[in-house]
Amino acid sequence: MSVLRFDRVGVRYGDRVALREFSLDLAAGEVVALIGGTGSGKSSASLAALGLLPEGAAIEGEVVRTGRVAMVFQEPLLALDPLMRVGAQVAEAVRARSRASRAEALDESARLFGDVGLDAQAVLTRYPHELSGGQRQRVGIAMALASKPAVLIADEPTTALDPETTAQVIALIVSAARKRGMALLLVTHDLALARAHADRVVLLSGGRIVETGALPGALALPHIAALLERLDHVPVRHPRPQTGASVLSVRGLIHGYGGKTVLSGIDLDLRPGEIAGLVGPSGEGKSTLLRLVLGLETPQAGTVQIAGTDIHRVRGAALRDVRRRMQAVFQDPGASLDPTWRVGRIVAEPLALWPESLSREAIAARVATALVRVGLEASAAEAFPGAFSGGQRQRIALARALVVEPALIVLDEATSALDAAVRAEILDLIAGLADTGIAFLFVTHDHAMIAGLADRVWRLSEGRLIPGVPTRRARPVQ
């Protein structure tokens, strides 16, 4: 029985066509994955199903809803009212759809909390900010279930979560849908999720359905197969002899905040051309370790040596010299480039660390070299960051790091905001740069990716480094 049907639905924002001729029929109890990269139109489709398209969007065709449609949002913190206890919010959703009394609605929300694996007694009276990301998304799911929908739409429901929590939350959404006989439309850029949970998959690109089919057969369709290949993409790396002194040498690093110890004795070494991964769930101190390594914060004890100089014990010209040897690329390509600067100026910024003062021409030449090295045109220097896609911006961020010819580049979740195709390109680029002798310290949630890319992976747990996931290509030491 069809519960949600799209009949040749088109969505336009002014002149831009976001979705065209989109037809899809969802039957009760079915799990359909709608996959596609940024700008593929998948969010427009889910918003059209909910009747939530923004003002100014023109819609064609028809969306036929036979039952209620509920949504699990991408960022639960934004979907929940910060000033209301979560139990009351879910109870409100219950009352919006039934004649339940206040007390009955609260009982119902306690039951829903149990269904989504939350301890109702402990969580009902909390405010959203007092919950973890995973707990908040569970509340979001309880709220969606409260209206007893026939269709559940989950639009990138785990983007804000780490991989362990992601797996749990997705499994929860899928099992809740199957148990209640609801149709589930799982909107995601992650083909791996689709492969694991969906009955059927629809691949969108540029607003059109490119391929669609039942799983597992659909995995053999050419575009989906190509996506899978990129998903499992492992960059080619050329082994090079391990020579030279440590680029990064951390000894006995201890740090904490307000009496709470975050790092309790970290030792690590990185040699030229080596890629090291650092994994672990959120809140285990990965960011703290990075900030200490980058010299953005001073440790309580221990040393961080970059090419033999302790970054926390030098000042002035010596500090600038250490900084020049180490650069960073951050997670969010949208926020890591100043939107008011031209790309040329952004990439040139670290040249302030260059030992000699450079002429305007010399700076322009270095910027052009760096841009070409990351696969961009030298003319990109003239444009503002807003003109580039996420992947291109991450290349610009890499060019900014490369312009001072560093020995070490720290990557802070540098590929997690990118879709699979772009991520594969950036990983190839990083692998190629490592072959030229640059060492990388890569902090990430993506175990599969780092296992393929890195020479070594550590896991940060209870303030200490322990050997993490085995790498696919362990390199002989020495």
Place this chain on the structure above:
Amino acid sequence: MMRGRASLIAGLALTALFVVPALVALAWTPWDVTAIDVAARLQGPSARHWLGTDPFGRDVLSLVMAGGGVSLGVAVAAIATALALGVPIGLIASARRGWIDEGLMRGADVLFAFPGLLLAILLSAVFGPGAFDATLAIALFNVPVFARVTRGAALPVWSAPFVAAARLAGRSRLTIAMTHVLPNVIGPLIVQASIQGGMALLGEAGLSFAGLGVQPPAPSWGRMLADAQTLIGSAPRLAIVPGIAIVTAVAGLTLLGDALAAHLRIRRGRA
């Protein structure tokens, strides 16, 4: 989007409606605004005097044009002074946080809590009433507004990764504040400045009306209103003309600010 476009056009049109005559009045007015001609007092609109004359026989059109210039001058000087003081305070507070931030912002709160009119009375007691004390009072009143807007807009910028990248490039806090943070808060500041500009015009008119601002014989919309007060029964035109001028100017600047804010939100949304 359409609404934003409409209020941008309306805002620009209304603003031009008082700015252009005010600028013209700097060089030329139909009649000398200080020339008193008692024989021609309280005339209605005519070909000679398009908006008639006031109790001293002065040309109302010339007065309203020149008065706009004075009001505009006071408003622009006040907002410029407030920006010059408020923006650095907000930037420093956002850059240093901690007790410096607390101190500056509590200081701003105190200034903010101080009624503007009381401040103006105090200043005119010190400096004597005039355009200077009106400008200073309006400026001081606006310092905390700009300090807060700057600080509020700057705080998220300081935690942006591009600021971390600038620190890795060895930039000092001062350099980062000037080159990264300031350009990123200029949008909201322009919006706020145009809205506060409207409020400043209103403030100047109010102070001059109360006798605390521009002094005769210098023309000003507030003074014109004050002069018209006793004649409201016999010559309502004398109050209506400057009244419409004030409403137009304030509405124009406020609409302009709103439209700029909407435009900025759209651009942010796209980025």
